Amino acid sequence: MSKDGVAFCLNSADLLGSSNAMTSFMSRSTMVSEIQPKSGIFSFDLTWSEIQTLTPQLTSPLPNSGLARNPANKNQGKFITLSDFLDFAKAKAVSGILIDIENAAYLASKKGLSIIDAVTAALSNATFDKQATQQVMIQSDDTSVLSKFKNVPGYKRVLSIKEIIGDVPKQTVEEIKKFADAVNLPRSSIVTTNGGFTTTFTTVVDELHAANISAYVSVLRNEYVAIAFDFFSDPVVELATYVGRLGIDGVVTDYPKTADAYLSKPITYPTV
Template identity: 40%
Template sequence: MSSVLQNAAFMAKSLGFDVLESLTTALNDAGYNNQTTKEVMIQSTDSAVLVKLKQQKAKYKLVYTLQPGIGDASASSLADVKEFAEAVVVDRSSFFAQSVHFIINQTSLLTDLQSAGLTVYAQVFRNEFVSQPWDFFGDETVEINNYAQSLNVDGLITDFPKTVRRYKSKLRLRSFIRVLLLVLFRLICSIDGCGAPAEPFRAFI
């Protein structure tokens, strides 16, 4: 379960409405502060909001949203973020440098964040090909696979959850087939004896 807090400071100062207090009260009244089966995350672009929650010793995962366009992070800034957040949300375009919608190279941001012990979520994935670099051929599944398998981000935030579920189901099927082929290969080898897998087989697994 994830809750996104936006404009909390404005609402508190200008409208006299403490959205942070209302949110934590609602979560606590629902019993989310005394359970371990579901992870509850509170996400905000305002570090002051997360600092306040940290001071209250809230039993929720605090997630800080970074501004788009950041390509790296200094050790001092990472240490500051670690003071009030366990995870960060990063715009997916921040992981690559681009030119004319083509990827030039990967930035150091993901390595910096994960090396500091922060969980990294990439956002926002959409099915429309115009929102993707041309390297992904207008295929949302290719893009998701790149972030999940090549970059190894910790999670994805998407406007199209069915697309991600479809990708995960295909990934599980591929893993099952891979294991099945390995079992068959070893069974055949135990009977007839054989060397390394043939090239097409090795390419598949």
């Protein structure tokens, strides 16, 4: 959210990593412990007009690897509002969209900004609440956010659990069912690794499926340093393990073409 209430698409409220904000707005740098443990230049402290003056910056999700991602296009593209994103999704007739809502409580209590109202209004204006052709998924790590979308039966609510877990007790599963239709989990909550090698398949997916809750995994990437050695550093082998072997219901990935190539003609592996 911008300071003047414009909802736009970005994976973090901190603009430092995704733009050249440091060169123009270093004086706006602040520390917001509710969001992250380090200082940043946050979108809610800049107006949408100010944000539009910034140049986007593509960064690697694996900074310690020394590998840059697509350096030739590091500063290509532009920041896009939520409304423009929804128009784009409709024009391209994609099968569905996922909107990840974070920091709603902080924005409402400290900045007077309702990201929930902004998302609700944008979806309604784009008539996503009045159609069943394109799936709408609302994701958040805050159950109170998911509760706000309960009255729209066409929306699928996804609980994001960022912490690494090894199982889901029955009582916890029953609590999740009150707020969410699916759970998005980090890879290590499903396949544990040690020293770059896989060690264990957890029971998390089976426990969620037993309660009729979908399980998603995130984030899958093609860079070989992000993939376990015994997946042969091959993103398709990793996909086959999560989908074909473990029965995951969906993947969140930086490389959708790779996922689509596998899912359009899945490769199954025998149970060992």
